[in-house]
Amino acid sequence: MRTGRAGHVYGEFQPVEDAGQLKRIMEQTIAYYGAGMDLPWDGQIPDHVYGRLIQGVVGFKIRISRMEGQWKLHQDHSTQRRSRLIGHLRQTGDRDAIRIADTIAAAHAKPGE
Structure with a gap:
């Protein structure tokens, strides 16, 4: 076995279909992953572009009931x-x-x- 970590999350799948809620999730994700960058992206997308891009995004949340992890x-x-x-x-x-x-x-x- 090689070095690695594996994680499994179990819970209830909850689709996010509300456009405003989906946009907030996207903004939070961009802010979180951009925070460690020297020049983080501000996440600003013109509305006409965002409208096209968001159609290809499936938003969801998971109400977590159990998590398991393993290290090798x-x-x-x-x-x-x-x-x-x-x-x-x-x-x-x-x-x-x-x-x-x-x-x-x-x-x-x-x-x-």
């Missing part, structure tokens, strides 16, 4: 291979990659390290 952190690989992976992840400078590297290292650390 190179437990079936050699110590040498894990060490190379940890080094590579840390060299990226990416905050999430470094956190994964630290988690892999901690999961495989010998007592007293």
Whole structure:
């Protein structure tokens, strides 16, 4: 098994058909994912363009009843291979990659390290 995470969310599917509510969801999504960018997109789309684009969007919400998650952190690989992976992840400078590297290292650390 390779390193990875899997998540499953169970719940009630709720379609979003109201144009105003769908637009708010789109704006919130753009703001959330753009927040970490050097030059975030403001999400402004001319109404005539937005009207055409939104026709291809299926909006929905999920009323979550249960969530499950699982991590696989190179437990079936050699110590040498894990060490190379940890080094590579840390060299990226990416905050999430470094956190994964630290988690892999901690999961495989010998007592007293």
